[in-house]
Amino acid sequence: MSVHDTRQVFVEVLCDFLPEVSSGDELQMDASLRGLGLNSLRAVDLLIALEDRFGVMFPDEALTDETFATADALLAMLVTLQEAMAHG
Amino acid sequence: MASPADLAASDRVTFAPGVALARQREALASLAAVLRADAAGVDEEERFPRVALDQVRASGLMGLLVPVEHGGLGGSFSDLALGARVLGSGCLSTALIWSMHCQQVAVVARHGSRRLCEELLPEVAAGAVYIASVTSEKGKGGHLTSAVAPLQWSGDAVVFDRDAPVVTGGREADGYLMTMRRDAGAQDADVVLVYAARDVVEAQAGSAWSTMGVRGTQSGGLRLAGRVPAHQVIDPPGGFARVAGTTMIPAGHVAWAGSWLGAAHGALCEVVAKLRDPVARKRMREVDELGAERIARVRIAIDTVESFLRCYASDYDRTLAEQGLDSAVLRSSAFNIRTNNLKVVASELAFSAVDQLLQFAGLGGGYRRDDALPVERAFRDLRSAAIMYANDRLLVASGKLALFDGAAEPFVARLDEQLRRPA
Numbered sequence A: 001m002s003v004h005d006t007r008q009v010f011v012e013v014l015c016d017f018l019p020e021v022s023s024g025d026e027l028q029m030d031a032s033l034r035g036l037g038l039n040s041l042r043a044v045d046l047l048i049a050l051e052d053r054f055g056v057m058f059p060d061e062a063l064t065d066e067t068f069a070t071a072d073a074l075l076a077m078l079v080t081l082q083e084a085m086a087h088g
Numbered sequence B: 001m002a003s004p005a006d007l008a009a010s011d012r013v014t015f016a017p018g019v020a021l022a023r024q025r026e027a028l029a030s031l032a033a034v035l036r037a038d039a040a041g042v043d044e045e046e047r048f049p050r051v052a053l054d055q056v057r058a059s060g061l062m063g064l065l066v067p068v069e070h071g072g073l074g075g076s077f078s079d080l081a082l083g084a085r086v087l088g089s090g091c092l093s094t095a096l097i098w099s100m101h102c103q104q105v106a107v108v109a110r111h112g113s114r115r116l117c118e119e120l121l122p123e124v125a126a127g128a129v130y131i132a133s134v135t136s137e138k139g140k141g142g143h144l145t146s147a148v149a150p151l152q153w154s155g156d157a158v159v160f161d162r163d164a165p166v167v168t169g170g171r172e173a174d175g176y177l178m179t180m181r182r183d184a185g186a187q188d189a190d191v192v193l194v195y196a197a198r199d200v201v202e203a204q205a206g207s208a209w210s211t212m213g214v215r216g217t218q219s220g221g222l223r224l225a226g227r228v229p230a231h232q233v234i235d236p237p238g239g240f241a242r243v244a245g246t247t248m249i250p251a252g253h254v255a256w257a258g259s260w261l262g263a264a265h266g267a268l269c270e271v272v273a274k275l276r277d278p279v280a281r282k283r284m285r286e287v288d289e290l291g292a293e294r295i296a297r298v299r300i301a302i303d304t305v306e307s308f309l310r311c312y313a314s315d316y317d318r319t320l321a322e323q324g325l326d327s328a329v330l331r332s333s334a335f336n337i338r339t340n341n342l343k344v345v346a347s348e349l350a351f352s353a354v355d356q357l358l359q360f361a362g363l364g365g366g367y368r369r370d371d372a373l374p375v376e377r378a379f380r381d382l383r384s385a386a387i388m389y390a391n392d393r394l395l396v397a398s399g400k401l402a403l404f405d406g407a408a409e410p411f412v413a414r415l416d417e418q419l420r421r422p423a
Helices: A003-015 A040-054 A071-087 B025-045 B050-059 B077-090 B092-111 B114-125 B239-276 B289-323 B333-367 B375-382 B391-402 B411-420
Strands: B131-134 B152-154 B157-164 B175-181 B191-197 B201-205 B222-229
Touching: A003 A040, A003 A071, A040 A071, B025 B050, B025 B077, B025 B092, B025 B375, B050 B092, B077 B092, B077 B239, B077 B289, B092 B114, B092 B131, B092 B175, B092 B191, B092 B239, B092 B375, B157 B175, B157 B191, B191 B222, B191 B239, B239 B289, B239 B333, B239 B375, B289 B333, B289 B411, B333 B375, B333 B391, B333 B411
Parallel strands: B131 B175
Antiparallel strands: B152 B157, B157 B222, B175 B191, B201 B222
C-alpha cells in the first residue's frame, strides 16, 4: 500500500470514530483528536479497526495521550508499524 | 517437548538464595514455560509431571522455604505466593504438587528437630527430596487436626502403619510428612507429625486417581508402613494445633491461592493475546459491549484474588518478622478467619473467572479442547479448588469464629496495636 493510500484509508477509518467530523475533507490532521470527540473507549475501538484494516498490531503501550494527540501522530505510528511489519 | 537432558547446562533455570522472587521473574517465567510445554500431555495422559518437576528440582525452587543456612533460598510467603502464581500459569498440577511440598518444608524448617532439619533440609534444597503430605485418613473426612492411626514408640524409634485415601504425588515422592495420633492411648486430637523417607517405607498404592481436573497431581490413596528414628517426629511445644495454625494451614492456603490465581490469570492472558492477534482474532468473538463487560468481570475476579493474596502474604511475613511464630496475632480469630477466607475467595473467584472466560470465548474459543487456548483445561482444573480442601468446612469455622471477633478487622490491626504499646 502506498503512503498516499495508507493516509486515505486511515482518514476514512478515523472519521468513523470522530462524531464531530462528517467526512475526510473536513479533518484537520493537526487538530486535537480528543477535541474532535475521541474518548478512551473510542480510542480502543479505533485502534482495533485500524489493526483489522491494515493488518498491524499496536502494542499495549500505544494507548496513551501522545498517540492520539493528533491525526498526524496516530498516522505516524501506523506507518512505523507497517514498515516494521514489512521488514520483519 | 523438552526433557531435562535436552536443555544445555547454560539453559537451566536457577534461583539465587536470599533474593526476592519478585526480582527473579525471568527465571520464574522460564520455568513456567517448561511447565506449560507439557501441561496438555500431563492432563491428557493423567500422568505425574515428572519432567516439569525435575526442572523445578534442578532450579532450586524446591528449597524456596528452606532457610539459607541449610542451603535453601530463604523465601517468604510473598515469594511463595509469587512462585505459585507463575508456576500455576504454566501447569496447575505441577504448581499444586510444588505448593504442597513447600507446605511440608515450612513445617519441617520451623518445627522440626535440629537434627531433622540438618539431615533433611539440605537435601530438599538440592532438589533431591520431594515431600508429600499425608493428612487424609479414612473415617475422619479430611479434618486436619485429628488422626486415627497411632504411632508405636519402640526405644528411640517409632513405627507407623498409615492408610491415606488422598496423597498428592504419593507414588512419586521421596519422603512423607504424616499426621499420626501420638500413641495408642492418646485422643484423636493429640496429633504429631512424622517424617519418613520413601526408602524406609513399605508403600502400597490404594485407590487410583482419575478425576475431572488436576489430573497430574496423581492424588491416589497410599498405605505407608515403616520405622524411623524418633528425632523425625515433629512434636514441638504448643503441639500440632500451633504447627497447623501458624504454619501448615497458612502456607497451604497461600500456595494454593497463588496456584489457582496463576491458572486463571494464565487463561485470561491467553484469551486476551488471541483477541489482540490480528490473525487469531478473526476466529474469536468480537469484543462488543457485552464482551467487554464479560472481560471486565474476569479482571475483577483476578484482581481481587491477587490483591487479597498479596496483602495476606505481606501481612503474614510482617507479623512473623516482628513477633515470630508465638505472636498472639497468629492465634487470633481475626487471623484464622482471614486465613480461611483467603482459600475460599481464591478458590471461588479463580474458578468463576475461568467460567466467565469460557462463557465469553464460547464453543470455539473456550469449550473446545485446544492446546493453544487451554481455557477448557483451566476450567476443569479449577473446579477442584473449592473441593480440595472443602470450602464448606472452612466457612462454618469462619462464621462461628466471627461471632467472637466483633471488631472484624484485618489481623495486622492487632499487630500494629501491639507494636504501639510501650514495651
